Amino acid sequence: MSYSAHSPSRRLGLVAACLAALGTLAAQPAAAQQPVLNLYSARHYQTDEALYANFTKATGIKINRLDGKEDELVERIHNEGTASPADILITVDAARLEVADNLGLFAPLQSKLLDERIPAGLRTPTWVAFSTRARVIVYNKSAVKPAQVQTYADLAKPAMKGQVCMRSGSHPYNLSLGAAVIAHEGEAQAEAWARGLVANFARGPKGGDTDQIKAVAAGECGVTISNTYYLARMMRSTKPDDQQAMSAVGIVWPNQASWGTHVNVSGAGVLKNAPNKANAVRFMEYLASNEAQAYFADGNNEWPVVKGSVAANPTLVAMGTFRPDALPIGDLAKTTVAAQKVFDRAGWK
Numbered sequence: 001m002s003y004s005a006h007s008p009s010r011r012l013g014l015v016a017a018c019l020a021a022l023g024t025l026a027a028q029p030a031a032a033q034q035p036v037l038n039l040y041s042a043r044h045y046q047t048d049e050a051l052y053a054n055f056t057k058a059t060g061i062k063i064n065r066l067d068g069k070e071d072e073l074v075e076r077i078h079n080e081g082t083a084s085p086a087d088i089l090i091t092v093d094a095a096r097l098e099v100a101d102n103l104g105l106f107a108p109l110q111s112k113l114l115d116e117r118i119p120a121g122l123r124t125p126t127w128v129a130f131s132t133r134a135r136v137i138v139y140n141k142s143a144v145k146p147a148q149v150q151t152y153a154d155l156a157k158p159a160m161k162g163q164v165c166m167r168s169g170s171h172p173y174n175l176s177l178g179a180a181v182i183a184h185e186g187e188a189q190a191e192a193w194a195r196g197l198v199a200n201f202a203r204g205p206k207g208g209d210t211d212q213i214k215a216v217a218a219g220e221c222g223v224t225i226s227n228t229y230y231l232a233r234m235m236r237s238t239k240p241d242d243q244q245a246m247s248a249v250g251i252v253w254p255n256q257a258s259w260g261t262h263v264n265v266s267g268a269g270v271l272k273n274a275p276n277k278a279n280a281v282r283f284m285e286y287l288a289s290n291e292a293q294a295y296f297a298d299g300n301n302e303w304p305v306v307k308g309s310v311a312a313n314p315t316l317v318a319m320g321t322f323r324p325d326a327l328p329i330g331d332l333a334k335t336t337v338a339a340q341k342v343f344d345r346a347g348w349k
């Protein structure tokens with residue numbers, strides 16, 4: 001049911017087909033022999049298939065998966081209300097999980113196992129993180145010296161005039177980063193930072209993180225900010241273009257001498273109206289297992305939240321260690337609305 005490679009119109013058709021399939025499923029009497037779990041997923045990674053198949057093999061619980069875009073899934077669950085067949089929402093970015101939480105979509109989550117396995121800062125009372133990604137500085141080695149770009153604040157300094165490429169300020173990845181800046185340095189400082197960044201833009205915001213990395217590699221700009229899994233993906237790529245791009249750029253773990261590198265998450269929560277709550281909790285617990293954690297590490301180059309599982313991906317191991325921001329992910333998520341206002345005022349489109 002994955003459609004991520006298709007055109008928008010084809011996507012909509014497939015979503016409709018998927019939703020219809022789930023609708024039929026929900027309308028059936030509860031006499032189905034096999035226990036089921038209805039998973040709404042905004043993760044479009046091939047390796048997730050194996051993850052889900054293994055869960056079914058281990059538990060006998062069949063997974064009905066509905067893939068969709070993050071915002072569409074949240075809206076769908078909201079509109080379905082008490083009739084929703086959805087048991088779990090799994091998605092990326094704390095800001096999006098917060099939107100779902102604010103709509104009251106999640107049920108309180110109680111699992112001793114999850115409390116034990118997942119670090120406290122990566123859990124909230126309703127949703128938990130299963131993997132993390134860091135937002136790092138990427139610079140062109142012939143245009144910028146690493147000493148010039150050791151912090152997020154450095155990118156807003158006059159020395160970087162005309163050097164900065166960024167994706168949209170409305171994108172959740174940047175909103176979550178903005179939330180971290182607000183949490184540590186206050187709103188006024190965050191706005192000054194955003195204004196400085198905008199003043200340093202080499203061009204207007206466009207494209208995704210990979211586009212920014214390629215623009216830096218090509219010398220279109222000197223520096224950008226990207227999620228680590230995009231970098232790891234290019235490092236593991238056998239395409240000559242990717243290899244060439246990676247040889248032109250350097251990576252800095254930002255803010256190591258202050259509040260640490262901003263990290264975001266991929267996470268999930270059990271839904272308030274879940275028809276199969278017990279199965280849903282079992283699935284959440286499965287995602288915290290060593291096996292599932294290794295899939296997160298290797299499949300999408302994300303850091304697993306359970307220690308040790310990182311060994312599944314040598315590229316992640318080779319990227320080394322860094323000090324992540326210790327801000328609880330739930331607190332961060334709540335500040336993303338303020339971040340959007342700050343970016344709007346600063347003109348970061």
Ligand code: FE
Nearest residue numbers: 092209227230
């Ligand atoms: Fe992404």
